[in-house]
Amino acid sequence: MTAPAFTLPERLEAHEPPEGRGLERDEVRMLVTERASGRVLDLRARDLPAVLAPGDLLVVNTSATLPAALPATRPDGTSVDLHVSTALPGAEEHRLVELRRDGARFRGGRAGERLDLPGGAAATLVAPWVGARRLWVADLALPEPLEAYLARHGRPIRYPHIRGDWPLAAYQTVYATEPGSAEMPSAGRPLSDRVITRLVARGVAVAPVVLHAGVSSLERGEAPGPERFRVPEATARLVAATRAGGGRVIAVGTTVVRALETAADEGGGEAVAAEGWTRLVVTPERGVRAVDGLLTGWHEAESSHLMLLRTVGGARLVARAYREALERAYLWHEFGDVHLILP
Secondary structure (H helix, E strand, O other), rough: OOOOHHHHHOHHHHOOOOOHHHHOOHHEEEEEEEOOOOOOEEEEHHHHHHHOOOOEEEEEEEEEEEEOOOEEEOEEEEEEEEEEEEEEEEEEEEEEEEEEEEEOOOOOOOOOOOEOOOHHOEEEEEEEOOOOOOOOEEEEEEOHHHHHHHHHOOOOOOOOOOOOOOOOOOOOOOOOOEEEEEOHHHHHHOOHHHHHHHHHHHHEEEEEEEEEEOOOOOOOOOOOOOEEEEEEEHHHHHHHHHHOOOOOEEEEEEHHHHHHHHHHHHHHHHOOOOOEEEEEOOOOOOOOOOOOOEEEEOOOOOOOHHHHHHHHHHHHHHHHHHHHHHOOOOEOOOOOOOOEEEE
C-alpha cells in the first residue's frame, strides 16, 4: 500500500509563511500518527512537547538557508533564474544548478553555454547531471566567495505557489547556524524558541546534525543528490544512549534521517560521528537503524520523500495520514503544516 495518488488543490497550498496568515510559526497544524496504536491526533506544532516523553531525543538540522536564486541572462538575451544547489563530491569546483523561467522548469540550455550573472559574474553549463534531467553541472566564475556573492545578489528560491517576496529570515529555522542549504530544511520551521524550551523542560533532549540540502524540486523517479553532512560525536552518543535507555529518536525532517542513517551505515548499524557526503536513499527494503520517528512536512503525491516516510512509519500509516490530511484540509509546502510519525 502506498500514499494515495492525488492532485493537490490550490486551496491546500500554503502561499505565504504562517506569520503572513496571522499565525506564529509554532501555530501551524500538526497531524500525529502512531504506528503501534493507529491513533491519529489533530494538534498544533506548539503541542509537540506534550506528545513526546521524557527520555526522547529530537534531532534537528542546523543548516541555514542560502539566498540561492540568481537572475541570469542567456547568450540570446533570454532571462532565467539560476538556482544554485550543492557542490559535487570530489569536484567541488563544480556546482549543481537548476534553470527556471517564470517559476517553471526551463528545459533549454546546452553544454558550454555561458550565463551572465549580476556583478560581472558568470556560470558556464558543463554537462547535464546524470542524476536528474533538470539539473546541470556548472562552473561559477565569481568575484568573491559564493556565500558572500549570494548574500549580495541572491534571493531565496521561491516557487509559483508562493505569493509575495519574503525575506531570507522567513526561510530559516530558529536554530539555523551554518549556512549551506539551497532550500530551507522546512520540517523544523514550526519549532519556535518556546517549543524548544518546553521540550527541554519536559526532559526531551535536542541535538544537532548538519546536512546542507540541495534544491527540493525533485521529479518523478529522482532520488536526492549527494549532500554534505556532519553528525557530531555528542549527537551520536545521545542517539545511542537514548535508544539504550528505551527512549525514541525523532528526526526533524528527511535531511536528519539521511544524515543519521548514513552515520549508522558507517557504524555498522549504530549511529556514530561521521561527516562527508551522503548518497544514501532510505527505502523500506533497507529500513531505518537510528531513527524511530519523524517530524516532516506534507509531500507531493509523486515525491521520492514518501518512500522515506513509508520506511519510518509503514505504508499503511502513511496512506491513512495523507487521506486524513486531505480530508482535514492541511496545508502543503514549506510554509504549511506538519506530520509527526511516532512508532
